[in-house]
Amino acid sequence: MSFASPHLAALAPYTPGEQPAIDGLVKLNTNENPYPPSPRVIAAIEGAARAGLQLYPDPESRALRGVIACHHGVAPEQVFVGNGSDEVLALAFDAFFRHAGQPLLLPDVSYSFYHSVCRWLDVAVRQVPLDESLRVEQAAFEATRGEAVAGMVIANPNAPTGIALPLHALQRLAQVHPQRVLLVDEAYVDFGAESATALVARHPNVLVVQTLSKSRALAGLRVGWAIGQAPLIDALTRVKNSFNAYPLDRLAQAGAIAAFEDQAYFERQRDAVVHCREGLLLQLEDLGFAVLPSHANFVFARHPAHDAAQLAAALRARKVLVRHFAQPRIDQYLRISVGTPGQCEQLLQALAACLQG
DSSP, rough: OOSSSSGGGGGOOOOOOOOOOTTTTTOOSSOOOOOOOOOHHHHHHHHHHHHHSOOOOOOOHHHOOOOHHHHHHHOGGGGEEEEEHHHHHHHHHHOOOOOTTTOHHHHHHTTTTTEEEEOOOOEEEEOOOOOOTOOOOHHHHHHHTTTTEEEEESSSSOOTTOOOOOHHHHHHHHHSSSSSEEEOOOOOOGOOOOOGGGGGGOOOTTTEEEESTTTTTTTTTOOOOEEEEEEEEEEHHHHHHOOOSSSSSSHHHHHHHHHHHHHHHHHHHHHHHHHHHHHHHHHHHTTTTTEOOOOOEEEEEEESOOOOHHHHHHHHHHHHOOOEESTTTTTTTEEEOOOHHHHHHHHHHHHHHHHHH
């Protein structure tokens, strides 16, 4: 580390979910979609690969931004795209939350990537506790009204709990600190929550971030976007162009456009995931688990008689991978991605064996 910049020693990088290469594994640990993307996506990527790869892609992703704008009913200048929603989030944290001495408000249980970015950018964090049911406590955020803060970030549905706030609650949060950005991270919104994109027209401080990784089965393509009023999008573009003017290649742009164009396919496979989620929730409860209500493509569950870390290890021994978080308040929960009906059945059989043994 003798060659590194001094700040590097203080970084605690985000740890992504494990991506093991194990034959026959039931992989339910990283909230990937269990179904493949639309065949039209594959055809579009193949077409893009045959033409034009010797040329740079459009740095503004104009065609893709137009498609996203049409999908959400906004103007293209209200759309920003990036290399996955994590990149969009990182750029947004840089653009909006670096107010010296003023903390960013985050739920105490949420997406851990936020903390990694804050350490990287030297953004102070103030954690706002979830309530006893692990729900975002709106009143706790509203109690900060009048205080000097850098902004607020809400994952909705929250990760890793899967619980979602209704639109009216998000609107009230947007009014708490009207001079600071409320960033709503909607990675899982398509599985049953209300999108805050409806608030953008009335609230210049609302920025909504979404991704193709989950509901459109394109975690491997890395396409995310933000929706906000034009000044917010201009700020994001200014940060992007300061270090990487070409975040999305030609293949990603072509595949992403095709994903939006095949709405019928999207709806079928999304509905299949939601249907399987509801069945999995009931079957887990039959096994004695307490399961939080989920509007995502995963469930968050604990068993009152069995340690979560031990259950995760026992499942792994049976080639079933789930996610365990060794952190306060949630260390007795397992986050389980919703798989295909066959994968969920394998999970339930493995869990039954673990509970008996």
